[in-house]
Amino acid sequence: MKENTEIELVKEIIKGNEFAFYTLTKKYKQKIYWLSRRMLGNHLDADELTQEVIIVIYKKIKSFKFNSSLFTWIYKITATRCINFIRKKQLKNFLSIDDLSQDEFSKDNDIVKDIEDKEKIEKINYILQKLPIKQREVFILKSIENLNYKEISEITGKAVGTLKANYFHALKKITEIIKDEE
Helix, strand or coil, rough: CHHHHHHHHHHHHCCCCCCHHHHHHHHHHHHHHHHHHHHHHCCCHHHHHHHHHHHHHHHHHHHCCCCCCCHHHHHHHHHHHHHHHHHHHCCCCCCCCCEEEEEEEECCCCCCHCCCCHHHHHHHHHHHCCCCCCHHHHHHHHCCCCCCCHHHHHHHCCCHHHHHHHHHHHHHHHHHHHHHHC
C-alpha cells in the first residue's frame, strides 16, 4: 500500500468509514495472525491475540502519526502484544497436529505430504519456542517476515546493533538446538 493510500485509509477510518477499517483489517489480519502464531506457538493464542490487535488498532488509529509506515505501526502493536502475552502467561506450549486447521494445507496434497508439512511446522515452532523472547522476535521479523534491521528497529524501538546481536545469538542457539536434536 502506498503512503498516500495509507494516509487516505487512516483518514477515512478516523471519519468513521467502516469499509475503510474493513479494508485495513483484510489487508493486515493474516500478517498479524502469522506473526502472532510464530511468536506464541499455537493457533488459539494467535487467533485471540489477532482479534485483540485489531481492536487496539481500531481504538488507537487516531493516534497514528505517520512517523512510520502503517505496516510498521501494526507490527509494533502486534509484537508488543505478543511479548506481553508471553510474559503474562509464561507460555511454553508447542504446536500440536490437532491445532492445525484443515484449510492450512491444500486438499490436492496427499496425506504423506500433509504430514511432512505438519512435521516441518512443528519442528520450526519447537525451535522458535526454545529461543528467548527477544531473540525469537528478531529472528521471526528478520528471517520469516523478511524485514530489514531498520524496520525491526522501528517496530521494537531497539538499536540496530542490539538487534544484530540478538539475531546472531538466535542463529547460534538454533544451530545448537538442531545439533542436539540430531
